[in-house]
Amino acid sequence: MKSRITTIILFLLTGTTGAGFYVSAQPAASKTYSFKALPVVKTTLFRKDTLSILKYGAKADGITLNTGAINSAISDCSKKGGGVVVLPRGLWLTGPIVLKSNVNLHLKEGALLQFTKDFDQYPIVAANWEGLPQMRNQSPISATGQTNIAITGKGIIDGNGDAWRQVKKDKLTESQWKTLVASGGLVSADQRTWYPSQKSFQGSQMKNPGAISPEKTPEFYNSIKDFLRPNLLLLTSCKKVLLEGVTFQNSPAWCLHPLMCEDLTVRNLTVRNPWYAQNGDGIDLESCKNVLIEGSSFDVGDDGICIKSGRDEEGRKRAMPTENVIVRNCTVYHAHGGFVIGSEMSGGARNIFVSNCAFIGTDIGLRFKTTRGRGGIVEKIHIKDITMRDIPAEAILFDMYYMAQDPVALNGEKRDAPKVQLFPVTEATPVFRDFHISNVVCNGAEKAIFVRGLPEMSISDIYLDNITIQSKTGIDIQEAKGIFLKNVKVAPTETEPVVSLLNSNTVTIDGLSYPQGAALLFSVKGEKSDNIKVINTDTGQAKSKITYTSGATAKSGNL
Incomplete structure (x- = not known):
């Protein structure tokens, strides 16, 4: 098959100090979007009546198991029309707690709700694990089909996760x-x-x-x-939910797992897990609708703030995307990813708005991951005003070859690149499209931007605007189309090449800034690479502007 032509035409830009590659005098194509018309999330409302667990014989001695007292208080409160169930200051040992409609479980400052490490207290029940129906131990806190529920206050909820989880030697001293x-x-x-x-x-x-x-x-x-670890908080098919003020920590698996919930508000939480906690995610929104997460901090062992919607065929049959989500004013410290979509996103995700967040030391900053077999469409994702520092892997990553591994290889761990094969497009083929990311600053990353689609399904319509990243390596785009980079500044310490393109087409780079003296500015590979535009860029700062390999060619080699 005759190779398609990669077109990059060199012109002198009048009035500038250098030359730029471009095919049009017009600026890069861009889409406008607004954070003004955000989703509306319905809020909870509770009666002022209060009920103390002390009335039910609860004891804060760290020895007495208060499961019956706490659940009885919640049940009675709900039957009487609802109100507030109060946990006073003290150490309250308990087994699983089940929330009921119209009840606000309120932890006073100094209250520590400690879940027991006696596994016999947790019956095995039908639940969900990483997007699939599973038998699991009952979650320490759960609710199913309830309306108008909350957990609030300034207390601490501890899942006793160390009693449950396996630990890798390489993650400890x-x-x-x-x-x-x-x-x-x-x-x-x-x-x-x-x-x-x-x-x-x-x-x-x-x-x-x-x-x-x-x-x-x-x-x-x-x-x-003992292997069937529960998530600390599992809310299934609940409506009008509030989680506010408390600290959730030390979960056996995922910390917070709202599943098929609607109208959820998460505000001013602290979510903590040891960094070695396998599957120790912060919050996983799965097939949820109308969600606000704000003012919260996450320091966990896996992904921080994560969007999911079921796995593979089960997720597609459920057909419930996570949609209409606002995430703002949050901080993520240690985590595999700061803000994440996937990889179990088979029901899709759309209308997600993320703003004013900081990722400090997360393995990856913005992480979008999937793999063949998932299916699902992720689209209409809007992200702005993100700050990052000390990112061990990619600052921004789109990857359709997710392999269920830690983002950063452990000492001595060898990883091979995935084998590239062309598969037919089916309902199991995932789709990533229509992402808008602007105003991102990252001080320190292994790689600035990595985009890797599938040969049969390119990642498409990605708009990156006003991005500044200091990193070891630059921009790597593979199997993508409709990629628009505007006012992107990368400062890789290893500068060959600054931008690598493989089998990608309709790529517009408008106003690229990079270190003076870079050895190679562009590397273009693959016979599918086509329609690549570079404008408003001083290419004269690089020692070498462009190379073509692996079937990529230029219309004119006189560049």
């Missing part, structure tokens, strides 16, 4: 590892992973052991019970 191993449990044959119990280890050796199937008996699930 040598001293921490020795202490952990000496505490009990068992270590894998390769001496790289610690498990808290035999049941936990046994479950880890099976493929998808929590999956619901007729041949699995209660005895089977009990044999791997």
Whole structure:
């Protein structure tokens, strides 16, 4: 097949000090969007009546199990029309708590709600795990089909996650590892992973052991019970929900998991997990509608603020996108990603508005991930006014080859690039399109921008405007179309090339700034690369402007 032509025509720009590549005197194509017409989120309203758990015999001695007292108070409050159930100052040990309609569970300052590490208190129930129906241990806090519920106050909710989770040796210091191993449990044959119990280890050796199937008996699930870690907070099909002021910490798996909820407000929360906490996400919105997350901080072991909508065929059958979401004025410290979409996004995601957030030390800043088999359409994503620093991997990442690995390889871990193959487009082919990202500043990253689509499905219609990133390497765009970069400034310390393009077309770069003396400005690869425009850019600062390889050619080689 005859190679398509990569067209980059060199002109002298009148009145400038250098030359630029461009095919049009017009500025880069751009779409306008507004944060003025944001989604409306309905709010909760509670009766002023209060009910203390002390009335039900609860004791703050850290020994008494207060499960019955707390649940009785919530149930009675709901039956009487609702109100506020109060946890006074003190250490309240408990098993699973179930929220009920019209009840605000309020933790006074100094109140610590501590969930027990006695696994027998958590029955195995039908739930959800990473976008699939699963049998799990009952979540420490849960609600299903409830309306007008809240958890508020200035207290702390601790999920006792260390009792549940396995830990990788490479994520601890040598001293921490020795202490952990000496505490009990068992270590894998390769001496790289610690498990808290035999049941936990046994479950880890099976493929998808929590999956619901007729041949699995209660005895089977009990044999791997410790492996079926619950999410700390699971709210399923609830409406008008408020989470405000409290600290959620030390979850067995995901910390906050609203699933198929509507009208959710998350305000001024602190969400904390150890950085080694596997699956220790901050908040995962799954198939939710009308959500506001604001003024909250996250310091966790996996993704910080994450958008999901089910996994693979199950997510597509559910067909409930996460939509109409506002995220603003939040800070994410340690996490795999600051703001994340995917990878379980098979029901789609749309109408997401993110603004005025800071990511400090997250492995990746803005992280959008999926893989073949997911399906789903992610679109109409609007992000602005983001600050980042000390990002170990990519500042901005779009990746359709997600491989369920930590973003940053552990010491000694070898990773190969995915094998590039062309597959037919089906309902299982994911789609990323129509992203608008502006006003981003990042001080320190491994790579500035990485866009990697599939040969059969390009990532498309990405608009990046007013972006400044200091990084080790520059911009890498693969299998993409309709990419518009305007007023992008990258300062890679390794400057060959500043911008790499592979099998990408309709790429417009308007006003690119880069370090003077860069060895190579553009590398263009692949016979599908076409219609690449560079305007308002001083290309004379680079020692070499452009190279063509792997089937890419120029209409005129006299550049």
